[in-house]
């Protein structure tokens with residue numbers, strides 16, 4: 001193998017954490033989720049509950065019909081993130097390159113840390129031992145080892161619970177003809193349906209047989225080529241260390257005079273949001289924790305933050321969320337300074353959105369960025385920010401206080 005990539009996936013994570021925390025739940029049929037009658041669903045089911053037919057995302061009421069002795073417990077989000085941080089610390093003892101993929105999954109790049117497959121296997125066993133010793137017996141994981149992320153992720157799916165699977169390129173070739181294409185990471189519902197409807201693709205092998213130009217015609221160059229590689233079991237994407245990328249982007253601006261005018265303030269915040277996102281797009285980064293901050297004429301200040309479900313790099317989206325935070329604040333006193341930023345930064349997924357609306361917006365933003373690169377900052381800008389105080393300042397006609405650029409949060 002040229003590269004040694006691990007995908008580590010915790011088995012029935014929410015249920016295992018609950019079992020680890022509460023010994024009385026062990027061996028019982030239980031689900032983590034909402035109580036019946038509250039439109040609650042089962043977010044995770046214990047092994048015993050699964051045996052009785054209880055499934056993830058099943059309605060709690062329905063689950064109780066199938067399994068009347070089912071206990072439904074509430075999950076504790078703090079407990080999950082605490083355990084996640086603990087197993088990430090274990091992973092980071094073995095390589096610096098750990099990419100968090102979700103609350104219970106991560107990719108590790110061991111290339112350069114191990115010399116051969118035997119050493120990679122030894123690391124996998126060591127990680128399992130350390131997890132058992134430090135987190136407990138209830139928390140098991142499946143580890144997939146392969147040359148790339150696509151195959152490693154597939155490998156960790158092949159043996160659950162508590163498996164270690166090495167998936168070589170040869171192994172993948174043997175697997176391909178009968179592997180449902182939807183088992184490949186990222187090819188879920190819509191995309192799978194499109195592949196099947198347009199090209200009759202059912203298995204990974206079928207996908208590999210579709211000519212690359214046909215895929216590009218149908219899905220565009222980025223996604224088309226990505227699918228072509230997936231069909232061949234290839235995935236050149238690197239493991240991107242989540243820690244290294246964790247910083248935040250923000251800008252603040254001191255107004256030339258204290259302002260109370262809402263429209264004027266809106267424009268300033270929008271211009272700042274655009275500036276933050278412009279820089280993020282240059283770094284191919286996106287983030288999902290939004291913070292916004294107001295300082296008043298009397299030098300007191302207030303702010304807030306909010307976390308989105310999905311990361312963004314679009315100034316309009318950042319502005320909308322930031323405005324929601326500061327809107328009640330600006331009504332109080334004249335504003336002297338505004339700040340807005342994005343945290344929980346991660347590298348942007350190059351995958352095109354399946355929604356044409358998003359792709360259109362992305363193309364418009366990219367075209368504006370290109371024009372600004374060529375002819376100077378703010379040659380092209382949203383109509384809403386044209387003629388703001390900030391604009392005059394940025395183009396050098398204003399002698400107000402400088403725009404502060406800060407890389408850490410406020």
Ligand SMILES: [Mg+2]
Nearest residue numbers: 009010011104
């Ligand atoms: Mg899992």
